[in-house]
Each structure stands twice: as structure tokens, then as C-alpha cells.
Amino acid sequence: MDKKDLQILALLQKNAATPLAELAQAVNLSSTPCWRRVQKLYESGVIQKQVALCDPRKLNVPVTVFVSLRAGEHSDAWMKRFVRAARDIPEIIEIYRMSGDVDYLLKVVVPDIAGYDKVYKRLIAAVDLQDVSSGFAMEVLKATTELPLDYAD
């Protein structure tokens, strides 16, 4: 990936609806070669997809909760059950297996505290958990889907 590809990515990460003409102008190319570059970025999987980002407040899920938890037991079966259960809960939008003192970290979006409690109950109903601790986001200071392009080869 050369400089032009990275410029294209920078623009598309900000706004996937950027007209091809504008994209082409930004990288000093005419639309055809620029278009082919964009195609290649999709085909090679660098760009995974193109999505609409919604406002959590407008969808009535203004509260973000980070949940740290420790597994009830450390077996493959437990993990599978846990992942299956957590993936099926739409309020849980991110799941990470972590190093260190907590086993998993979840990012959860809910309307309010009561909404979080429902998710919590649904989770402990599905699997045994040794420890669950939740932290509420008071304020979102930054939230972007743009990945840094400084490290790409």
C-alpha cells in the first residue's frame, strides 16, 4: 500500500460516501485508477465493509458500560458457552479475552442502569461467573472507528 492508498483510506474511514471524483482529486488521479484502487482495498480485505453509524442517544442506548469478568471455570466448554451467550445479546457490542487479572472485557450499551441489570442477569443465567465488575462511562470524550494509518506497510 502506497501513499495514495493511505490517503484514500483516510478519507473513506471518515466518510465512506465520499464521491469518487473527490477521492481522485485528493490523490491526483483520474477517477478510473482511483476507483480500481478502492476496489482492490475492498477485495484485499483492507476495507472490510461500509456501515452506517448511529447516534446511541437517538436509539435510546445512551449508557455505555464496561464489564470485567472472570470465568467460573477455565475450560474450553465454558468459553464456548460464554461466547455463544454473550454474542447473542445485542446490547453487548464488544467482547475481548484479556490478559491479566480479568478474563474478559465487555462493552455494553443500554438505556439506563436498570437496562444493564437485565443484561447482567441474562449473562449470569447462561454461564457461571466468578467475578463481575462493571464501570459506567460518564462521558464519551472520543470515539472513532478510524484506525491509525501510520503503521501500514
Place this chain on the structure above:
Amino acid sequence: MDKKDLQILALLQKNAATPLAELAQAVNLSSTPCWRRVQKLYESGVIQKQVALCDPRKLNVPVTVFVSLRAGEHSDAWMKRFVRAARDIPEIIEIYRMSGDVDYLLKVVVPDIAGYDKVYKRLIAAVDLQDVSSGFAMEVLKATTELPLDYAD
């Protein structure tokens, strides 16, 4: 927002490039009224924007780190300096002010551990921090930008 709007949102959250015709068919509408609904969703800010999502591995930032930190001092000036510094670091893609024992939670993407150390150093060079603890994601089990639509009015 009625059921059709939510169906449209569900599809656009998965794929913002969905052709209007397909969208219209999914909600049993002809393209014009469907298009008008989509416009309204943008204008009303329910849909904030449309972005390209990239593969972190392809961009050489396969490592996700969650950083919990406590402020060096609790003043408005400190917070402003911190937010300004952290926002300017492209590897820091999310910043939350938290309740509870940690003051802030950061989501950071880097190529490797050494890359994280650079971000860490850059951060402590900018502001005084009382406590910093980092957790590395070993595995991403779920990561979506789709918000749950169950709570929307």
C-alpha cells in the same frame, strides 16, 4: 420511528452500501418513500455518518489495549489538557470518563507491545497521571458497530 425505519437501520448498520431497491423491498415500500425515510434518518441525526471499516491486522495494528488511569489532579484544567493530548494521539481511538475507581478508560490500537509503550510515554509526557494500568486483548470475540434497536421509540 416505526418498524420500517428500524428495519432500514438494521440493514444500513450492517451495510451502508445496500442498494435503495433492496432496502425498499425489505420494508415493502417503493423506492421513493424508502429513500425519503433514509434521508430523514440522516437529517434527524439518527444516522450520524457512513464510514469504511478497516481490518486492524491489515493496517498493522493488531493489538488492542485497554488503559485505565487515574488523574494526577482533579481540576478542570487537568482534564482539558488530558483530553487535548489524548485526542491528538491517533492510536487512542476511544476515551471515556468513568465512574468508580478509575477516572478514564482508553481503548488503544498498536502494532505491538513496544508500540503501546510509545503511546504510554507520549501520554505521561503530556499530563501527570496518578495511576496507569493496561490490559491487553488476547482475542476479539465480538466487535460490532451495530447498536441494538430494541429500545428506540
Place this chain on the structure above:
DNA sequence: TATGAAATCGACCGCCC
């Protein structure tokens, strides 16, 4: 082999019903 110009094709967006 990669680019650019031009023609085609389809989606989008205004009109009116």
C-alpha cells in the same frame, strides 16, 4: 502494465399523482 477519456449503465432525487 497502468493511466486517462469517453460511453454506458444504474442509482438517486426532483417532480406530480
Place this chain on the structure above:
DNA sequence: GGGCGGTCGATTTCATA
């Protein structure tokens, strides 16, 4: 909410360096 038609941008072909 639906249907029509113009306009615009996206995609393909072809010529070129």
C-alpha cells in the same frame, strides 16, 4: 405512499503511453 423522468455519479471499454 407511489410512479415517472431527468440528472448525476459509478463502472466498463477502449485507446494510449
